[in-house]
Amino acid sequence: FTLIKKYGYPCEIHRVYTEDKYVLEMHRIPYGKENSIKGTRPVVFLQHGLLSSSAEFVLMRPDKGLAYLLAEAGYDVWMGNARGNTYSRKHVSLKTTSSSFWKFSWHEIGYYDLPAMIDYVIKETGVKKMQYIAFSQGTTAFWVMTSMRPEYNEKFTAMHAMAPIAYVGNxxxxxxxxxxxxxxxxxxxxxxxxxxxxxxxxxxxxxxxxxxxxxxxxxxxxxxxxxxxxxxxxxxxxxx
Structure with missing residues (x-):
């Protein structure tokens, strides 16, 4: 959030509750610094990889960071954070010191976290469909969601997989x-x-x-x- 503001971009923090009571933090860049036209924009959702967070899309300078580039290209940029990472370390009843908090994998991220965040974005923006861009584990979670909860397939116009992972043998x-x-x-x-x-x-x-x-x-x-x-x-x- 601080880094995004440092580069002169607008940023919003949103909190989302999953079905199994995890509290997730999302970050949004609603418009660009140069391309600052407000109003309805096409939505793009960015999901990070393993051991990472939404920060991976903004750490690079505005001329390289994907979130900045998309905002300048006219998109309403939403960045998700999976349970347990730097920004999503809360639960309605569990503490991070409890081993029960950590009993999850990419399966739960795909089955619970992504649907909760996607539904929230749709409710907030009013769009019916969005584009999804993910890196590494973010692609795995997407395939979990769209295979286990196939009704979510219709909520996307396109899915862009960077370093996609379905099998780890290679x-x-x-x-x-x-x-x-x-x-x-x-x-x-x-x-x-x-x-x-x-x-x-x-x-x-x-x-x-x-x-x-x-x-x-x-x-x-x-x-x-x-x-x-x-x-x-x-x-x-x-x-x-």
Whole structure:
């Protein structure tokens, strides 16, 4: 929200309740900075990938960030946040310290989260259909929604899949391929030690980012190469 405002774009925060009582936060850029014509615009819905949030669409500069580009192209841009991420950490009765809060996967995100957010956008804007753009896990969740709840197919004019995932057998990340055979054991170990989150946003991660990964740090290359190990090498799309 702060970053969007910093670049001079309008931004709204919306909260949505799912059928199973999770509270999700959505971010909206209703119009652009240069193309600031208000009124009815075609709606586009952006959904983030694994271990991410709506921030992935606005972290890059306005000349590269997808949310900014779409707003300038005349779209009403809505960005979803799946349960458990930085912006969607609330539940009507469960706390994030409870393991019950974390008993979900991309299946629940597709079955509960996406329909709740899509219905909210339709109610708020009055549109009957929208375009859907997603990255990684956001594509998986879409296919869960449209296969398990087929009535949602008619709510979209198009679906754009970036790094789509339906099956994981062809993932090329050396780290993920090395860890994959041991996921069941890792899950049991994490449960035993009470670790509910993977790579949570905390003071340690924040400190590492501020000290080791900033532009002036000689260790920045370690940060970027660690990211490339997980996500693939693409220096042109790395915001320096």
């Amino acid at each position: 993932i090329r990340s050396p780290v993920i391929r090395a860890v994959a055979p041991f996921t069941n054991s890792l899950e049991k170990i994490l449960k035993l030690i009470g670790a509910n989150e993977i790579l949570p946003n905390g003071n340690l991660n924040k400190l590492a980012g501020e000290k080791l990964c900033i532009e002036e740090a000689i260790t920045q290359s370690l940060c970027t190469n660690l990211l490339f190990l997980f996500c693939g090498f693409d220096v042109e799309q790395l915001n320096k």
